[in-house]
Amino acid sequence: GAVVSQHPSRVICKSGTSVKIECRSLDFQATTMFWYRQFPKQSLMLMATSNEGSKATYEQGVEKDKFLINHASLTLSTLTVTSAHPEDSSFYICSARDLAIANTGELFFGEGSRLTVL
Amino acid sequence: GQQLNQSPQSMFIQEGEDVSMNCTSSSIFNTWLWYKQEPGEGPVLLIALYKAGELTSNGRLTAQFGITRKDSFLNISASIPSDVGIYFCAGQRHSNSGYALNFGKGTSLLVTP
Numbered sequence: 001g002a003v004v005s006q007h008p009s010r011v012i013c014k015s016g017t018s019v020k021i022e023c024r025s026l027d028f029q030a031t032t033m034f035w036y037r038q039f040p041k042q043s044l045m046l047m048a049t050s051n052e053g054s055k056a057t058y059e060q061g062v063e064k065d066k067f068l069i070n071h072a073s074l075t076l077s078t079l080t081v082t083s084a085h086p087e088d089s090s091f092y093i094c095s096a097r098d099l100a101i102a103n104t105g106e107l108f109f110g111e112g113s114r115l116t117v118l
Numbered sequence: 119g120q121q122l123n124q125s126p127q128s129m130f131i132q133e134g135e136d137v138s139m140n141c142t143s144s145s146i147f148n149t150w151l152w153y154k155q156e157p158g159e160g161p162v163l164l165i166a167l168y169k170a171g172e173l174t175s176n177g178r179l180t181a182q183f184g185i186t187r188k189d190s191f192l193n194i195s196a197s198i199p200s201d202v203g204i205y206f207c208a209g210q211r212h213s214n215s216g217y218a219l220n221f222g223k224g225t226s227l228l229v230t231p
Binding site for chain 2: 107108
C-alpha cells in the first residue's frame with residue numbers, strides 16, 4: 001500500500017510555543033490530506049481536510065487560527081499547533097488519498113505524532 | 119462528524135478462537151473500511167468494502183458491507199497473538215469536504231497464547 005510519513009513522531013514542548021507536524025505521501029500524490037486527533041483510548045476525530053493549493057476545511061469546534069494547516073504541494077501537508085497548551089497534548093494522525101485511485105475510499109495513514117505540552 | 123456504533127468495546131480471547139465485531143450507523147455510507155491500530159502507530163487498512171452486500175476476505179479476515187449500507191462486520195478466524203490491537207470501522211460518504219472518514223470507537227482485542 002501507499003506510504004504516508006509523519007514527522008516528528010514525538011514532540012515535547014513548553015506551553016505557549018508552536019509546534020509544526022509534517023505529513024508526506026512518499027510514493028504517491030495526494031490532493032487531499034486529512035488531519036485527525038486521537039486522545040488516549042479514544043477514536044480518531046477528524047480535525048480538518050487539507051486541499052492542495054487551497055484553504056483547509058475545518059470541522060466544527062476546531063479553531064482554524066490555532067491549528068494552522070498548509071498543503072503547499074501534492075506530497076506535503078503541515079499542521080502547526082500555535083500557542084500550544086497542555087490540553088492540546090494528543091496523538092495527531094494524518095491521512096492521504098492516492099490521486100491515482102481517488103475514486104476509491106481508501107485512505108492511508110501516517111504513523112502519528114505524539115504531542116506533549118508541558 | 120458522525121460516530122459509528124462499534125461493538126464489542128473489547129474482547130479477551132484465547133489463541134485459535136474466532137472473533138467477530140460489527141459497526142452500525144443511522145446513516146448510509148458509500149464505503150466501509152476496517153483498520154487495525156497498534157499502540158503508538160497510525161491505523162493500517164485491512165479491508166475496504168464498496169458495494170452493499172459485498173463480502174471480502176483478506177487472509178484470516180472477512181468483512182461484509184451490510185445490504186442496507188448502514189452496517190458492517192469483521193470476522194477474524196483462528197486468532198493468533200499478533201492479532202492484538204484496536205480495530206476500527208470507518209464509514210465514508212461523499213460530502214463537501216471530500217471523502218472524510220467517520221470512525222467507530224474501536225474494538226480492543228487481546229489474544230492469549
